Amino acid sequence: MSTGLVDSASTNVLPLALDHLYPIAVRGDGVWVEDSAGRRYLDAMSGGSMALTLGFGHPEIVAAMRSQAESLAYVNGERFTNPVREKLARELMTVAPEGFTRVRFVGGGAEANEMAIQLARSYHVERGEASRWRVITPAQAYHGPTLGTLAMTGRPGLQRPFDPYLPSQPHIPPSTSHFDPSGQAALDALDQIIEQAGPETISAFFMEAVSAAALPGYSPPRQFWEGLAERRDKYGFLLIFDEVVTGMGRTGHWFAGNVTPATPDIIATAKGLGAGYIAIGAVLCRERVYEPFARGSRIWNVGHTWDGAPVQCAVALQVIEILRRDGLINRVRERGETLRRQLEDALRDIPMVGEVHGHGYLLGVHYVDPRDPSRFLPPELGVAGKIDREAMARGLITLSTMPTRDGFAGDQTLFAPPFITSDDDLAEMVSRFAATIRQVAAGIEPALRGPVTAGGTA
DSSP: OOTTEEOGGGOSSOOSOTTOOEEOEEEEEBTEEEETTSOEEEETTIIIIIOOTTOBOOHHHHHHHHHHHHHOOOOOTTTOOOHHHHHHHHHHHHHSOTTEEEEEEESSHHHHHHHHHHHHHHHHHHTTOTTOOEEEEESSOOOOSSHHHHHHOOOHHHHTTOGGGSOOOOEEOOOOTTTOTTSHHHHHHHHHHHHHHOGGGEEEEEEOSSOOSSSTTOOOOHHHHHHHHHHHHHHOOEEEEEETTTTTTTTSSSOGGGTSSSOOSEEEEOHHHHTTSSOOEEEEEEHHHHHHHHHTTOOOOOOOTTTTOHHHHHHHHHHHHHHHHTTHHHHHHHHHHHHHHHHHHHHTTOTTEEEEEEETTEEEEEEOBTTBTTBOOOGGGOHHHHHHHHHHHTTEEOEEEOOOTTSSOOSEEEEOOOTTOOHHHHHHHHHHHHHHHHHHHHHHGGGGSSOOOSOOBO
């Protein structure tokens, strides 16, 4: 083991990547992380997973957690409700899209997404339409690591070797600016799936309103949204938004679904609800989704141990109070556009940078082959990994994604800082990131001197 680093041979933990060296994080302060060797890192990824929206060491959240734990830490939701759960449910309804009236709490993002599809299925069963079970999702989507969410994830490489356990769910291609700028091709693919599968079998269309890890900062064009809403109304399936990342302000709105042309029927959210301090998720639904249960079986049997536990709900309530009081969601909306332009300006003269896009503090940097900007970088160059390693060496936490086998995505980087980041720290993040990209671009330049022979269309 190197000083201050842990590898797979020196730990009892089963790490995500056995060949990776992990610094030992020992403390955090605002938007800075410090490791055991005393090195400090600027956090451009909100804890690395976009969850830590309010930064490290927020005293009011710590105090709320401690106070609730001292009075009532836990009761099971099947036997009791509790005051903070009831209050949190009311508060969420005030910031959810119009028509949302109910919420079920869960332990995290994958649980929320899985419960959302269970809720959609149960909704149809309660209405006497038990043939509806298929969930259509966009390719290049990531919804979680559980078997149910992996089945909806439109990335074949992540599904292997779990294929035997996964129901086959249909996917449509993403309508990105390079592949389908109008959104019509995606709608045509959706129509084909509905016709082939039979509209009576479709339970839901499930998507990220603004995507995160799979296609950083991407959102479909307006024509797709409008066409999706028309088909939802025509064929009777539900529209579910995975807002595990975007919920609670990440895009400059409480939920991305507050402003999309197509209003969702169900929303799954998690990360920002606990702001990285505790694991909590939620599934919100419109009154029309709740009504069949009220008229029918009047029971929902599926639950988890930590659903709506008092400490989790107390943290989430404090998060909402801070977001409101400090005007942080408005700041993210207004400052996010400036941040995007800062990134564009800092990266403008680097030929492998194709596009910077996104909403609020959920931005994506998309890379292309400088020899032919219509193509992605050759996958064998491993640019995503090079970027994250170089960024860490410069004291910056980033998250980049590799090209995918289906050819819909190339190397990309997420930029998702905490909401409380000062203008000076944002400028420093941009500066370190630009230096990172210049260094990586210079390093791969010799490999790009020949003719284009690999890499998908960008």
